[in-house]
Amino acid sequence: ETKEKTSTPIVIESQKLIYIQKKHMATYIGNVIAQREKTIMKGDKLIVYFDPTDRYIEKIEVIGHVYIKDPRGEGWCNKLYYYPVQEKAVLIGNAKLKQKENLVVGDEIIAYKDGRVTVEGIKQRVKTVIFPEEKNKNLIKGGKESEKSR
């Protein structure tokens, strides 16, 4: 399954591109949208860092009005670092991460492949809003009905 995963291409669109093969770097400027499988990233500017062989993407940096969405949730921030191999996302500056109903706010949020999230508050305090899971809601609802039927 990983073989199949690595072969999925990453598509990036923007207004302008500057690609410097010697520096192993491609800079996309203006309404940038990048998509790989179900992961979408948007921002004002996006920089792709290739490894020294120029074949593989090591890191993607997105700057300005950053938005990221993938099956784990969606996030907003000023600057984002995305590591495609580890599928790890680091959201920096006014970072918000929404997973289902839960919302996490901080200066820096790291979301890992397995769903773990770490939040750091440097300038602002960390804020977390957690909603009870769906199951719990049913239980509560269920509980009320059983009281009625008695």
Place this chain on the structure above:
Amino acid sequence: MREKFFKVAVFLAIISILPFIVLIMRKETPPEKLNVETHKKQVIKDFVLKSEGVKKWILRAPKALFEGEEIHLKKPQLVIYDKDKFFLIADEAVYYQNKKLVHLKQVTLIGKNLRGKAPYGTYYTDKEIFTTKTTCEFTFDNDKRVTGKGCQLELKDKKVIIQSNVKSKFGEAIK
């Protein structure tokens, strides 16, 4: 007696001038001014042009037509000797000697793990820069493909700049 002698002298003078007059008379009249276009166009087969000084590029074409400062080329190939060799191949091209540039039509660019295509473009031989206002497509390492409009390739730094409508697709770029 004197009179007689004077007449003879005049007669001799006239006779000596006569051949000279005949000679002048016989001079060919200048040819009629024909309206023939002087031959400006020159066609050369197996045309080869090398850059001066340090060997930077060679321009070849099976056929070249000289028109003043312009050299019109059919199926030209420009070989550029950078750290790696680089080729520009086109259907047609016009080389401007004094401006040091080549306008190319249906051009393909081939370098080490880089390939480009554009309907039109201009290559500046001294700056080693290719530019086009039209659409362009570049492929790197066979699986990174970029398209857009208004493109520039700087050979020295292997730098590609695309001004608008950028769309890129990286195939196997993730381990």
